[in-house]
Amino acid sequence: MKVLIFIALLIASVYSAEVVAVGDKFKDSSKCQACHNHLVEDWQHSWHARSYEKNDEYFRASVEYVSKKSHKSLNAVKVECATCHNPRIAVTSTSKAYEIDAVLGLDKNSKVNKAVNDVSISEGINCVVCHNIDQIHNNFDASKRGMDRVSWLKSGVMSGPFSDATSPYHKTQQRDFMDKDPNQLCFVCHANDHTVKGDTFTNMQAEYKNDDQKCVTCHMGEKKELYAATLRIDHGKPKKRAIRDHGFSGAHTASMWKNALHVSAKKDGNDLLITLKNDLPHNLPSGFGSREILVDVAYTSANKVVSQDSTSLTRHYQNKYKRATIAHTAETSSSDESVPAKGEKTLRVKLDKNANGAVISVSYRLVNDEVRDLLQLKEPIWSQKMAISKVSVAF
Ligand code: HEC
Ligand code: HEC
Ligand code: HEC
Numbered sequence: 102m103k104v105l106i107f108i109a110l111l112i113a114s115v116y117s118a119e120v121v122a123v124g125d126k127f128k129d130s131s132k133c134q135a136c137h138n139h140l141v142e143d144w145q146h147s148w149h150a151r152s153y154e155k156n157d158e159y160f161r162a163s164v165e166y167v168s169k170k171s172h173k174s175l176n177a178v179k180v181e182c183a184t185c186h187n188p189r190i191a192v193t194s195t196s197k198a199y200e201i202d203a204v205l206g207l208d209k210n211s212k213v214n215k216a217v218n219d220v221s222i223s224e225g226i227n228c229v230v231c232h233n234i235d236q237i238h239n240n241f242d243a244s245k246r247g248m249d250r251v252s253w254l255k256s257g258v259m260s261g262p263f264s265d266a267t268s269p270y271h272k273t274q275q276r277d278f279m280d281k282d283p284n285q286l287c288f289v290c291h292a293n294d295h296t297v298k299g300d301t302f303t304n305m306q307a308e309y310k311n312d313d314q315k316c317v318t319c320h321m322g323e324k325k326e327l328y329a330a331t332l333r334i335d336h337g338k339p340k341k342r343a344i345r346d347h348g349f350s351g352a353h354t355a356s357m358w359k360n361a362l363h364v365s366a367k368k369d370g371n372d373l374l375i376t377l378k379n380d381l382p383h384n385l386p387s388g389f390g391s392r393e394i395l396v397d398v399a400y401t402s403a404n405k406v407v408s409q410d411s412t413s414l415t416r417h418y419q420n421k422y423k424r425a426t427i428a429h430t431a432e433t434s435s436s437d438e439s440v441p442a443k444g445e446k447t448l449r450v451k452l453d454k455n456a457n458g459a460v461i462s463v464s465y466r467l468v469n470d471e472v473r474d475l476l477q478l479k480e481p482i483w484s485q486k487m488a489i490s491k492v493s494v495a496f
């Protein structure tokens with residue numbers, strides 16, 4: 102038994118993110134357009150497609166910030182984050198020798214420099230990230246994520262939901278994580294992102310409340326009758342298939358937030374109790390550390406606003422000097438303020454004695470004020486308030 106455990110540990114430690122080069126025929130989504138253009142177009146609008154520093158201001162600023170604060174080269178941090186953000190990158194770690202070269206500016210022709218600047222990763226999480234996965238290693242330590250949790254098929258083999266699909270362009274293989282159990286695919290990356298101290302600040306896998314509910318039903322939509330490929334493979338016509346949208350709509354899409362929480366309010370003595378109920382199988386806000394839910398109360402008298410109050414549900418992170426920082430470089434943090442999966446949270450705020458009613462507006466922001474200032478994010482999307490719900494109470 103001991104020998105077996107030893108061998109298993111040896112395999113697990115030797116197995117660290119193997120790079121399988123993606124052939125030029127499959128590298129980017131333009132290569133799939135001839136037959137899957139409808140899915141390519143969906144995906145182009147997704148934030149998976151923008152998961153690369155040049156296409157996401159918040160990500161870019163965070164990578165630069167982590168490099169500055171941790172005294173690591175920019176490329177070393179890019180390689181670290183690529184574990185989930187760009188898992189098809191050609192290098193998976195950087196050495197001390199590389200760090201010295203980087204400081205001296207001698208890394209221009211290095212493998213690392215070429216890998217982080219290669220156009221093939223500029224599409225972020227593209228088709229060959231999800232569809233070239235062979236196995237997801239759920240037996241691995243929970244901290245192993247992204248490229249460290251999967252092994253790849255040979256270049257040119259696409260894993261998908263169908264067992265009877267054939268294509269003239271590529272080989273196909275059916276996989277359960279594309280069909281019966283797609284949550285496992287999402288948990289490869291949507292779990293266990295952690296701070297320098299190893300504290301996890303996002304873990305959808307741990308907080309998930311109902312495994313029967315699939316991420317894809319809400320974030321790729323219900324299956325619709327269409328076709329997987331436009332190629333005329335079925336008696337001169339494209340083959341009919343039940344497929345899903347590839348837009349992965351989420352936190353950056355204002356319409357997705359409408360009624361994401363149920364809001365109710367009542368008077369309790371000198372206080373107003375506001376309850377936020379979350380029917381979703383994951384927490385809200387969830388995911389990345391500095392997301393925020395805002396609860397704005399406008400107290401009214403004779404239909405006029407007499408005073409206002411605002412509560413921010415977000416998490417704050419501190420460095421070792423107790424100064425504000427972002428989640429990745431944090432040593433300590435305030436408590437988690439999110440509304441739990443399939444649960445609720447009640448806030449108690451002081452009533453305005455001069456008011457006889459209140460209008461409660463609940464909204465979401467991608468980044469709280471603190472981190473937006475710290476990273477000097479300029480694009481309007483980071484401060485946009487996305488409406489969740491609005492209710493009125495009289496008292
Ligand atoms: C984040 C992971 C992910 C990415 C990125 C992704 N897919 Fe998919 N894809 C899936 C999942 C999951 C399914 C299975 C959906 C279902 O039917 O339940 C799927 C299904 C498919 C299918 C079968 C038809 C269907 O919808 O079931 C095709 C074809 C396909 N994807 C092509 C592509 C192409 C082309 C791209 C790039 C533009 C792409 N996918 C990007 C996860 C992904
Ligand atoms: C020349 C046309 C063509 C091109 C180009 C093409 N495919 Fe396909 N693909 C097909 C056909 C045909 C099918 C089978 C459709 C069916 O059976 O309904 C298919 C099926 C798939 C499936 C589903 C496999 C399964 O077993 O469920 C995936 C995933 C997929 N393709 C991904 C890709 C990706 C990613 C690219 C680009 C790198 C790509 N395809 C390029 C024609 C093409
Ligand atoms: C290879 C890692 C990886 C996999 C696998 C993956 N994701 Fe993601 N996902 C990410 C990253 C990284 C982001 C953030 C991208 C950004 O904002 O730049 C993200 C963002 C998202 C978002 C937020 C989009 C928005 O507009 O805010 C949703 C929703 C999402 N993913 C759903 C899924 C679902 C559903 C699956 C499983 C079918 C999945 N993801 C699989 C890494 C992954």
Ligand code: HEC
Pocket residue numbers: 284287288291305309314315316317318319320350351352353357358361381382383385386387388389392
């Ligand atoms: C019952 C529908 C439903 C299911 C199932 C579901 N989600 Fe969500 N999810 C939502 C809604 C609604 C929101 C809030 C609006 C938005 O961001 O789309 C959300 C938000 C998110 C966000 C953004 C959170 C934030 O604050 O940054 C991510 C990432 C995400 N979901 C990923 C997933 C993943 C991964 C799974 C599966 C493990 C999943 N979701 C399952 C409905 C669902």
Ligand code: HEC
Pocket residue numbers: 148157159160161163164167178181182183184185186246247290291292293294295352387388389429467
């Ligand atoms: C364990 C996988 C994983 C690793 C490693 C990882 N991320 Fe992420 N990251 C994600 C996922 C998943 C999301 C989407 C979460 C959501 O929207 O709720 C995300 C989202 C983000 C966002 C928000 C982007 C947006 O558009 O709102 C930033 C910023 C970010 N990550 C920075 C980083 C940095 C910097 C690193 C490296 C130091 C890193 N991440 C490493 C998985 C990872």
